[in-house]
Amino acid sequence: MKIREAVESDFEEIWPIFQAITAAGETYAYPTDTSKGEAQRLWMVLPRRTYVAEEGDRILGTYYIKTNYAGPGSHVCNCGYMVAPKARGRGLATAMCHHSQQMAVELGYKAMQFNLVAATNQTAVKLWTKLGFETVGRLPKAFCHQSKGYVDALVMYKWLKVQIF
Amino acid sequence: MKIREAVESDFEEIWPIFQAITAAGETYAYPTDTSKGEAQRLWMVLPRRTYVAEEGDRILGTYYIKTNYAGPGSHVCNCGYMVAPKARGRGLATAMCHHSQQMAVELGYKAMQFNLVAATNQTAVKLWTKLGFETVGRLPKAFCHQSKGYVDALVMYKWLKVQIF
Numbered sequence A, B: 001m002k003i004r005e006a007v008e009s010d011f012e013e014i015w016p017i018f019q020a021i022t023a024a025g026e027t028y029a030y031p032t033d034t035s036k037g038e039a040q041r042l043w044m045v046l047p048r049r050t051y052v053a054e055e056g057d058r059i060l061g062t063y064y065i066k067t068n069y070a071g072p073g074s075h076v077c078n079c080g081y082m083v084a085p086k087a088r089g090r091g092l093a094t095a096m097c098h099h100s101q102q103m104a105v106e107l108g109y110k111a112m113q114f115n116l117v118a119a120t121n122q123t124a125v126k127l128w129t130k131l132g133f134e135t136v137g138r139l140p141k142a143f144c145h146q147s148k149g150y151v152d153a154l155v156m157y158k159w160l161k162v163q164i165f
Helices: A008-024 A036-045 A092-106 A122-130 B008-024 B036-045 B092-106 B122-130
Strands: A002-005 A049-055 A058-067 A076-083 A111-118 A134-145 A149-159 B002-005 B049-055 B058-067 B076-083 B111-118 B134-145 B149-159
Touching: A002 A092, A008 A036, A008 A049, A008 A058, A008 A076, A036 A058, A049 A092, A058 A092, A076 A092, A092 A111, A092 A122, A111 A122, A111 A134, A111 B134, A122 A134, A122 A149, A134 B111, A134 B149, A149 B134, B002 B092, B008 B036, B008 B049, B008 B058, B008 B076, B036 B058, B049 B092, B058 B092, B076 B092, B092 B111, B092 B122, B111 B122, B111 B134, B122 B134, B122 B149
Parallel strands: A076 A111, B076 B111
Antiparallel strands: A002 A049, A049 A058, A058 A076, A111 A149, A134 A149, A134 B134, B002 B049, B049 B058, B058 B076, B111 B149, B134 B149
């Protein structure tokens, strides 16, 4: 499994992953009916960098890194990770999160923040916690889960300066 | 004092307020050297609505309202408020915050979130707390204050559904 920076043509393989995850409406703050063009803008154009995790010539996961807030907030980055449903449980999210922390430091960021982690997404919460992210906030009913309705969202945060992982 | 929706030509009066506040680098996550054109985009174009508080024909304050996150997060709005330095201590921020909560409900939002309140900005923290906002998170060293260096930032949140203020 190799992680490399994405190129534009990778989006053809990223799109089914993006679509499956956002259509579920359980984890990401993107509209469940986000169009392909808008998805490309959100995942490939707006972020500072986009990466893919591939096995052979198949893309199994992807993540982006971007500056979370500008100016006095610009030393904190934000990342989003997606793993193809068929490739779950194989450590791709862990590998991509490690990689993203390394990239974040190289890009000059001092901290990484996840702004809106659905509290129901226990797989993610457990994983980020294991990887050193602290739950620094809890937003009451800030995430409208497709089947569970309004659920709390967590703000998770890690200072990257001294040690990456 | 009257609060009304901003029109494009209002930006000539908004700009000195915006510039004074962002150049100080103490409260807003905008670059301290944000250009006039970029400021107009950030304050007047990107938000869903922008309002001004005026006395006679002079603009003394302004705020925006926008959707904080898309899709499953889109019932939560975000606002930013600016008061002209010469008009401080006269209740304009309070009046604008009350107004914004009313507008938020009218626009269909269920909650309001402030993403990055510098913990050193005690005037704001006290005021938002008084107006019913809860400090739901604390981001360690997430704000680089122009003179104090890295300071914590607070996430403040208010569910608007039942009662506005």
